Amino acid sequence: MITLETLCVRIGNVPVVDVQEWIDSDWLRPEGARGHYLFREIDEARAHLIRELREDMGINDEGMPVILSLLDQLYAARRQMRRLREAISVPRENELRSRVRALLASMHD
Incomplete structure (x- = not known):
C-alpha cells in the first residue's frame, strides 16, 4: 500500500488536490480516511487510467463517471x-x- 503523495508521484506528478477531487467524486476508492488514505495496486492502476483519460483523451468531469462505469x-x-x-x-x-x-x-x- 502507498500514500497519497506517493501515488501522485507514481502516476506522473499529478497534484494532490486533483487526486483528492477524484476521491471526492468517487472515481478512486482508497482505504482509510481523508488525510490518511492508503492505495492498493488496483487504485494506482485506476489513477493512471483516470490521468490518461483526462490528459490524453480529453475526457471531462461530466464524462468521466460514464466512462469509468462502462469500464x-x-x-x-x-x-x-x-x-x-x-x-x-x-x-x-x-x-x-x-x-x-x-x-x-x-x-x-
Missing part, C-alpha cells in the same frame, strides 16, 4: 466469463458444462 462493467464481465470458462473446463462437471453450453447457444438465437 468497470466490462472488467466485471471479463471476470465472470473467465470464471465461467474455468467452470466449464472442469471435466467432472459434465452436467454443468452441458447446461451452460446449451444456455450460451440459446443466447445466439
Whole structure:
C-alpha cells in the first residue's frame, strides 16, 4: 500500500488536490480516511487510467463517471466469463458444462 503523495508521484506528478477531487467524486476508492488514505495496486492502476483519460483523451468531469462505469462493467464481465470458462473446463462437471453450453447457444438465437 502507498500514500497519497506517493501515488501522485507514481502516476506522473499529478497534484494532490486533483487526486483528492477524484476521491471526492468517487472515481478512486482508497482505504482509510481523508488525510490518511492508503492505495492498493488496483487504485494506482485506476489513477493512471483516470490521468490518461483526462490528459490524453480529453475526457471531462461530466464524462468521466460514464466512462469509468462502462469500464468497470466490462472488467466485471471479463471476470465472470473467465470464471465461467474455468467452470466449464472442469471435466467432472459434465452436467454443468452441458447446461451452460446449451444456455450460451440459446443466447445466439
